[in-house]
Each structure stands twice: as structure tokens, then as C-alpha cells.
Amino acid sequence: MTDFEEPLSDEEKVRIAANFVTHAPPGEFNEVFNDVRLLLNNDNLLREGAAHAFAQYNMDQFTPVKLDGSEESVLITEHGDLGQGRYFDPRKRVSFRFDHLRKEASDPQPYEGETALRSWRDACDEALSAYVKEHYPTGVCTVYGKTVDGQQTIIACVEGHQFQPKNFWNGRCRSEWKFTISQSSAQVVGVLKIQVHYYEDGNVQLVSHKEVEESIGVTNETLTAKEFVKIIENAENDYQTAISENYQTMSDTTFKALRRQLPVTRTKIDWNKILSYKIAASCFSNFSFMLVQWAITSFNTPSGFRHAGPSS
Amino acid sequence: VRVIVRVCACDCVRVIVCVPSLCEDLLSSVDQPLKIARDKVVGKDYLLCDYNRDGDSYRCSTEYRDLYFEGGVSSVYLWDLDHGFAGVILIKKAGDGSKKIKGCWDSIHVVEVQVRAGAPLPVQTGINNVNCFYLPNLGNMDMENKIRSTLNEIYFGKTKDIVNGLRSVQMLADKSKQEALKNDLMQVLSQRSKQQS
Numbered sequence: 001m002t003d004f005e006e007p008l009s010d011e012e013k014v015r016i017a018a019n020f021v022t023h024a025p026p027g028e029f030n031e032v033f034n035d036v037r038l039l040l041n042n043d044n045l046l047r048e049g050a051a052h053a054f055a056q057y058n059m060d061q062f063t064p065v066k067l068d069g070s071e072e073s074v075l076i077t078e079h080g081d082l083g084q085g086r087y088f089d090p091r092k093r094v095s096f097r098f099d100h101l102r103k104e105a106s107d108p109q110p111y112e113g114e115t116a117l118r119s120w121r122d123a124c125d126e127a128l129s130a131y132v133k134e135h136y137p138t139g140v141c142t143v144y145g146k147t148v149d150g151q152q153t154i155i156a157c158v159e160g161h162q163f164q165p166k167n168f169w170n171g172r173c174r175s176e177w178k179f180t181i182s183q184s185s186a187q188v189v190g191v192l193k194i195q196v197h198y199y200e201d202g203n204v205q206l207v208s209h210k211e212v213e214e215s216i217g218v219t220n221e222t223l224t225a226k227e228f229v230k231i232i233e234n235a236e237n238d239y240q241t242a243i244s245e246n247y248q249t250m251s252d253t254t255f256k257a258l259r260r261q262l263p264v265t266r267t268k269i270d271w272n273k274i275l276s277y278k279i280a281a282s283c284f285s286n287f288s289f290m291l292v293q294w295a296i297t298s299f300n301t302p303s304g305f306r307h308a309g310p311s312s
Numbered sequence: 313v314r315v316i317v318r319v320c321a322c323d324c325v326r327v328i329v330c331v332p333s334l335c336e337d338l339l340s341s342v343d344q345p346l347k348i349a350r351d352k353v354v355g356k357d358y359l360l361c362d363y364n365r366d367g368d369s370y371r372c373s374t375e376y377r378d379l380y381f382e383g384g385v386s387s388v389y390l391w392d393l394d395h396g397f398a399g400v401i402l403i404k405k406a407g408d409g410s411k412k413i414k415g416c417w418d419s420i421h422v423v424e425v426q427v428r429a430g431a432p433l434p435v436q437t438g439i440n441n442v443n444c445f446y447l448p449n450l451g452n453m454d455m456e457n458k459i460r461s462t463l464n465e466i467y468f469g470k471t472k473d474i475v476n477g478l479r480s481v482q483m484l485a486d487k488s489k490q491e492a493l494k495n496d497l498m499q500v501l502s503q504r505s506k507q508q509s
Contacts, residue, residue: 007332039331134483160478171474194478196471204467206475237481247472251464 013040014049021053025197025205026061027163027170033101054100055085062159062174064140065105067096075142075157077176088113090144091125117145117152120181123221124154127229135236136160151180156232168200177232181218188214188231192239210239346404346418348385359387359402361420384417396426419456 008016017036024032033054040046059081064073067089074080074089076098082088088095088111095111098104113121125143132139139160146153161172177190190212198204212235218224347360384405390397401421480487 039334134485135481136479137477137484139479162474162477169470169474171471171478173475173478194475196474198467198470198474202462202467204463204471206471236479240475240479240481243475244472247468251468 010042010045011049014045017046018050018053021050022057022060024057025170026161026172026195027165028197029057051100058098058100058103061172062140062157063103064159064161065098065103067092067094067105067108073140075140075159077142077157079144079146079155079157080142082111090121090142114145114147117147117154117181119221120152120154120224121145123225124156124228127225128156128158128232131229131233132158132160135233138162152182153178153180154228156228158232169196169198171196175232175236177228179216179218179228181224184218186216186218188212188216188228190214190232190235192236194243208243212239345416346402346420348404357385359385359404361389361400361402393424393426395428396424398422398424421455 017040020036021029021032037043037046058076059078063076065076066073070092072091074087074091076087080087080090082095085097085100086095087098087105090113093111093113094108096105096109097107099106121143125141128141128143132141136158137160139158141156141158143157144155146155148155156177158175158177159172161170163170171194173192173194175190175192177188179186179188191209192212193209194206195208196206214231214235216224216227216231348357349360350356351358384403386401386403388399388401390399399422401419401423403417403419405417406415482490
């Protein structure tokens with residue numbers, strides 16, 4: 001067991017604090033941050049030592065942000081990270097400064113991105129946006145066209161969340177889809193993630209992820225974009241359906257394997273019966289003991305039948 | 313579906329090493345997953361918790377455990393109070409780990425029995441176990457069933473609803489058309505029933 005006597009170094013403490021922050025459920029970053037701030041009791045240490053954690057959290061979560069004067073949001077992801085706290089929006093072709101604690105964008109500048117991939121990026125973005133509107137009540141998507149490891153790649157990120165802390169719940173789903181356009185046939189690789197936290201008089205989290213791989217024909221921008229989005233739609237529908245079915249399975253089997261709702265007899269335990277069985281059992285053992293005692297004593301005395309049971 | 317319970321034990325330790333002064337408070341108010349230890353003398357498993365760090369161990373009524381849990385490990389620890397006694401009943405059941413399913417049910421029931429002055433005490437009448445007297449009362453406080461039902465219906469049901477609120481398998485436009493049609497139908501039906509009455 002850990003020795004709690006030895007004090008931890010500042011470095012180790014802030015590492016633990018950062019770890020708590022990166023694991024905050026969606027929509028609860030501020031709460032976790034404030035709690036951790038109280039525990040650590042050293043704002044400078046927290047700000048300097050955990051700044052990377054705040055950035056990492058927002059990028060992992062695909063945090064959406066609106067640029068000033070825009071109706072649409074852009075996602076904060078590793079693919080849009082320009083360093084020095086700046087990110088870019090490939091649809092609007094701007095870069096901006098992002099404050100990870102306030103979750104605000106500022107100082108927009110033009111940013112062209114990779115022009116060679118622009119037509120493919122735009123086609124995929126248009127098709128994907130239509131799909132997101134059809135299936136996500138509050139969804140946002142951001143599509144990048146980038147050269148990764150020498151390969152021209154399309155990267156699509158989708159995010160949808162609902163935060164209702166007043167009703168003690170928060171939830172977010174994210175998915176990331178990639179494929180390369182350098183050859184006539186490619187693999188679409190996708191990751192889907194869901195996290196839900198419900199904490200009204202209790203604490204339950206659903207954390208789930210799934211990896212998907214499908215082949216795709218790379219022809220022209222419009223047709224390929226259409227096929228890309230079809231793959232995404234099918235996979236995400238299948239995943240959501242599977243989760244719903246899983247709940248039924250979990251209720252019928254796993255949960256039951258841990259604790260049944262009713263005993264195998266299909267009736268609740270009758271505690272009075274158990275008590276009387278126990279009494280009967282111990283009475284019986286006592287009774288047989290008494291019988292033996294009586295038998296012994298009766299054989300030893302002339303009149304036999306005289307002695308009673310335990311003195312009560 | 314992966315439950316986050318396993319993170320709790322490490323988290324507790326992590327908070328304590330950062331803020332040692334919270335150690336006592338944390339350990340007494342945060343329930344850790346129950347640990348199993350082996351009684352080598354009797355050759356049986358028993359459960360560890362805050363209450364049995366010192367004192368006697370006592371094996372619980374296995375009827376209840378076996379009927380509801382079909383296995384598992386249970387332990388009961390009792391201690392005297394000024395006017396009665398208190399105890400903790402621990403049950404731990406792990407899933408059998410088959411079919412890629414992992415799970416664990418831990419229960420910690422803390423009970424306090426107050427014996428009022430003047431009340432008739434159960435007399436030792438040759439029944440081995442005096443505590444059997446209290447058994448029906450304790451057993452009928454069936455919180456576990458309530459919690460299990462609540463978990464099944466409310467907690468799991470609610471998280472499923474939240475997932476389906478984040479994304480819709482059916483296209484949202486179709487969904488709202490369906491809603492509109494349903495509302496129209498209901499209006500027509502209610503008008504008709506008004507006319508008939």
C-alpha cells in the first residue's frame with residue numbers, strides 16, 4: 001500500500017491533477033478543474049503544469065467553437081492544431097487563437113490550407129454536412145484535406161453533444177473518419193465514441209468506442225464523397241442500433257448474472273420461513289441431542305422417563 | 313459498455329497523495345470496490361471493508377446470497393452498541409468472465425438495531441443463533457431489490473435515452489413528419505370523440 005507519509009513532489013502532484021482533468025466527462029471540465037484547483041491549492045503550478053492537459057482535453061473531445069459573426073461552428077481537433085495556441089477552420093479558411101479555459105476563439109487570420117486537396121475536401125464537407133443535419137439534432141462536422149505521411153488524406157470529424165447539468169446528465173458522441181485519395185481504391189478507417197454520464201442520486205457512465213474499416217472506390221470528388229458518407233451513415237446507424245440492443249442483452253444476461261431480480265424460485269425470500277427452518281433445524285438437532293441425553297439418563301436411573309429437556 | 317468503477321480505487325489514492333489531510337474523510341465516505349481475502353484456516357473467502365479491520369468475522373446467511381446471487385462471497389461483521397448492535401453485511405459477486413463480459417456487484421449494507429429498555433429480549437431457548445430473531449426484519453428491508461430495479465430501469469434506461477437523443481438512426485426530417493402525422497391523427501380522433509359524445 002502506498003506510503004502516505006512522504007510528500008509528493010510538485011511535478012507529481014500536477015501530473016495527477018492533469019490526469020483528473022483529462023478524464024472529465026463531457027460537459028464537466030469546469031467542475032473537475034475547479035475541484036482540482038482547490039485540492040492542489042497552487043494556481044501557478046496548475047496553470048503552467050497542466051496547460052497541455054486543457055488543450056489535450058479540448059482536442060480529444062472535438063470541442064466545437066463559433067468564430068465571431070459566424071452561425072456555424074468548427075471543431076477543435078489535433079488535425080487543426082497549428083501550435084502556439086492557434087487552430088484553423090478548413091471550411092472558412094481562417095486560423096484563430098483558441099483560449100482552452102474560456103473556450104473562445106479570437107484573432108482570425110486567413111489560412112489557405114492545402115490547395116491541391118481543396119476540391120476533394122469541399123465535396124466531402126458538403127456531403128457530410130447534409131448527413132449530419134439529417135441525423136444529429138446538435139451536430140457539427142469539420143473536414144480536413146491534408147498530406148499525412150506523404151499520403152493525400154481526407155479526415156472527417158463529427159461531434160454531437162447535449163449538456164443538461166440541471167437534470168444531472170451530459171452526453172457526447174464523436175467520430176473520426178479517414179481515407180487517402182492517392183489510389184483508385186482505399187480503406188476508410190473510422191473510430192466512433194460515445195460517452196454519457198447520468199448522476200441523479202447516483203453515478204452511471206456509459207463509455208463506448210468502436211473501430212470500423214471499409215473499402216472505398218476513389219473516382220471523382222462528388223461520387224467518392226457520396227460513397228464516403230454512405231459508409232459513415234451505415235456504420236453509425238449499425239453502432240447506435242447495437243448499443244440499444246446491448247442494453248437489452250445486458251439487462252437479460254450480464255446484469256442478471258451479477259444479481260437476479262428474483263431468486264430462481266421466482267418468488268421473493270420469505271424470511272419468516274427461513275427463520276422457522278433455521279429454528280426447526282436447530283430444534284431438531286437440539287431435540288436429537290435431548291433424546292440421546294434422555295436415553296442415556298433413563299438407562300442410568302430406575303424410573304427412566306423422569307428428566308426433561310433443557311432448563312427453560 | 314465499460315464501467316468506470318475500476319478507476320475509483322486509483323483516483324482515491326491519487327487524491328490522498330496530493331492532499332494527505334483528506335485521507336480519513338475520503339476513505340470513510342467513498343466506497344471502494346470490496347476486496348476478497350482468503351481465510352486459510354477455514355479455507356473460505358471473506359470480504360474486507362473498513363469495519364472489519366479489527367474484531368471478529370462472521371459468516372452470513374447463505375440462503376439469501378445463493379438465491380439472489382447464485383454464488384459470490386459474503387461476510388457479516390457485527391459489533392455491540394450501547395443499546396443494541398450494529399453490523400455491516402457485504403456481498404461481492406463477479407461475473408464469470410465468459411463471453412467477453414466483465415462485471416462486478418458489490419453491496420455494503422450497514423444496519424443498526426436499537427433495543428429499547430423494557431422491550432422483551434429474545435431468550436436463549438436452545439436456539440443456537442440469537443440473531444435469527446432479527447433476521448426477518450433485516451431481510452425484509454429489501455433495498456437491494458429496489459436499487460437493482462432502479463439501476464435497470466432508470467439508470468440504464470436513461471443513459472440509453474440520452475444516446476438516442478444525441479443521434480437519430482431515423483432521419484430527423486422523417487422523424488418530424490411522423491410526429492406531425494401523429495399529432496394530426498390525435499387531433500382528428502379527439503374531435504371525432506367530441507362529436508360523438
